[in-house]
Amino acid sequence: MQGMENPRTPSWAPATRLLWRTFALLIASLALALPAHALRIKEVAAVQGVRSNALTGYGLVVGLDGTGDQTTQMPYTTQAMNNYLQQMGISLPPGAAGQLQLKNVAAVLVTAQLPAFAQPGQLIDVNVSSIGNAKSLKGGTLITTPLRGADGEIYALAQGNLVVGGAGAAAGGSKVQINHLSAGRVPQGAQVERSVPTPLHDGDVITLGLNASDFQTARRVAQAINGKMGNGLATALDGRTVQVRAPSEPGARVAFLADIEELPLESSAPAAKVVINARTGSIVLNQAVTLGPCAIAHGNLSITITSRPVVSQPNPLSQGQTVVTEQTSIQINQEPGNVIQMPPSPQLSDVVRALNTLGATPQDLLAILQAIKAAGALNAELEVI
Numbered sequence: 191m192q193g194m195e196n197p198r199t200p201s202w203a204p205a206t207r208l209l210w211r212t213f214a215l216l217i218a219s220l221a222l223a224l225p226a227h228a229l230r231i232k233e234v235a236a237v238q239g240v241r242s243n244a245l246t247g248y249g250l251v252v253g254l255d256g257t258g259d260q261t262t263q264m265p266y267t268t269q270a271m272n273n274y275l276q277q278m279g280i281s282l283p284p285g286a287a288g289q290l291q292l293k294n295v296a297a298v299l300v301t302a303q304l305p306a307f308a309q310p311g312q313l314i315d316v317n318v319s320s321i322g323n324a325k326s327l328k329g330g331t332l333i334t335t336p337l338r339g340a341d342g343e344i345y346a347l348a349q350g351n352l353v354v355g356g357a358g359a360a361a362g363g364s365k366v367q368i369n370h371l372s373a374g375r376v377p378q379g380a381q382v383e384r385s386v387p388t389p390l391h392d393g394d395v396i397t398l399g400l401n402a403s404d405f406q407t408a409r410r411v412a413q414a415i416n417g418k419m420g421n422g423l424a425t426a427l428d429g430r431t432v433q434v435r436a437p438s439e440p441g442a443r444v445a446f447l448a449d450i451e452e453l454p455l456e457s458s459a460p461a462a463k464v465v466i467n468a469r470t471g472s473i474v475l476n477q478a479v480t481l482g483p484c485a486i487a488h489g490n491l492s493i494t495i496t497s498r499p500v501v502s503q504p505n506p507l508s509q510g511q512t513v514v515t516e517q518t519s520i521q522i523n524q525e526p527g528n529v530i531q532m533p534p535s536p537q538l539s540d541v542v543r544a545l546n547t548l549g550a551t552p553q554d555l556l557a558i559l560q561a562i563k564a565a566g567a568l569n570a571e572l573e574v575i
Contacts (some may be wrong), residue, residue, distance in 0.1 A: 231398075231411055232451035235432065238397040239389040243304040245345055245380075249335030250274065251296045251318065251327055251352065257371075258296040258330075259322035267297040267322060274333070296324035300335045300348050302380050309385050313378040316348045326371035328354040337380055345386070350379035391440050396447070398432040405429040407455075414453045419446070462570035464559060471552040473559070475570070481535035481544055484567035486558065496521075532567070 250270055251258070259267040271292055272282060302316040318332055330352050337346040353376065356369030390396070400407055408426040415424035415434060424434045434450070436443050462478035500517045504510025535541040562568040 229455045229457045230451060231414065231453050231455055234402075234407060234455060235398040235400045235411060237390065237447065238399045238431075240306045242306055243339055243345070243386055245302045245304050245337035245339055247300045247335045247337040247348065249298055249300050249318075249332055249348065251298050251320075251324075251330035251332050252294060253329060253331045254294045254296060254324070254327065255329060256293045257325040257328070258293045259320075259324050260293070267292060267295060270297060271295055296320050296327060296330065297322045298327070298332070300332065300337060300380075302337055302346060302348065304339070304345055304382065304386060306386075306388060308382045310382050312382045314346065314380050314382065316350075316376045316379040318352055318374050318376060320372040324372060326354070326356075326358060327352050327374045328356070328371055330374075332376055332379065339386075343384065345384045346380040346382050348376065348380035350376040352376055391438075391443060394435060394438065395433050396436045396443075398434060398450075400430045400432070403430040404461075408432055410455055414455050415450055418453055419450065464563075464568070464570045464572050466556055466559065466572065466574045468556060468574055471556065473552055473555055475541065477537075479541055479568075479570040480537075481532060481541045481562070482567040482569060483534050484532045484562060484565055486532060486562070532562075 248270070250267070275282065297320070298318045299321050300316050300318050302314050304314065308314065316332075316337070318327065320327060332349055332352060335348045336344045337348055339345050352374035354371060354374040356367065356371045358367035358371055398411065400411070405426075405428075408429055408431070411432050412424040412426040415432075416422065422435075424432055426432050436446050460476055460478050462480065463476055464479060465474045466472075496519050498517055500515050502513040502515065504512065532544050532547075533540075535544050559568060560572060563570070563572050
């Protein structure tokens, strides 16, 4: 009868339906709340060759309150400290370096991003991460650490007090910890020593690289530049590259790029895509996803394995031994699945409503969506992350 629930409907189905209804309402409300606006070229493209560079270095954090590396297990901490002392003019007796107990010192890796156009003397942030068995870096100070690029050259020097966003306490064998204590950050902790040349002022043209490969977007970027700055200046070379003729004078070229970045760009409809996180069961669909007619049968298969100990007691005076064994039982329960007809769904809200009728958990929907895509009824690209 109408209004009655199927007795075979799983107990988790109402919660799943509520989740999908909430998701559909959220998508609809966002579509009404967010005003439509044109993108700018700077939001979809960037000048090729103008980028940041990764820096890394090996260093020591000192001043810890007994939470550093256990140097008997971390010989590289002792060796690094011995090398540092030798640079300071302090030589330890032979064999004394291996006996150092430096619980207030931790070996760390220091990483940073050297921004484009960074000049000597400017300051950048650095991240510090323990590579040993240090319990905490809280309250420590990073001593001077050279930061090298991929070419092995030193581009910055890092030093400063760590900021660790966590806390912890231990007493009587109990331990409480909040957040992560083996990694920290030194704001403005590195000084740039060498700049990286960029090809911004080389040649008569500059190349814009799109953030995502799309021929339609590349053509529209070229059309926007030619329509505003002069016909024939920009040419779309492929789906990700737009070549632009620019002034040769540095000041004029910078002003030219500043004007180009602010040009409005008509946005096209995004490609239909379904993103699936196989680890957490999260599923995200964009507004371009549509669903063709199909029929789906879905059922659950559950396997339950239980075991209980069984004691075998020998008879008196039999000189036998008591033996403990396990008795294992396996139960297999397969719930029947009804064949459900999925109507065509031209809009995202219709797709969510159609999937909601399945009464499946997000984990089950991972397999269902892949099967619908294989059948040719899901008009979208599946991406598993």
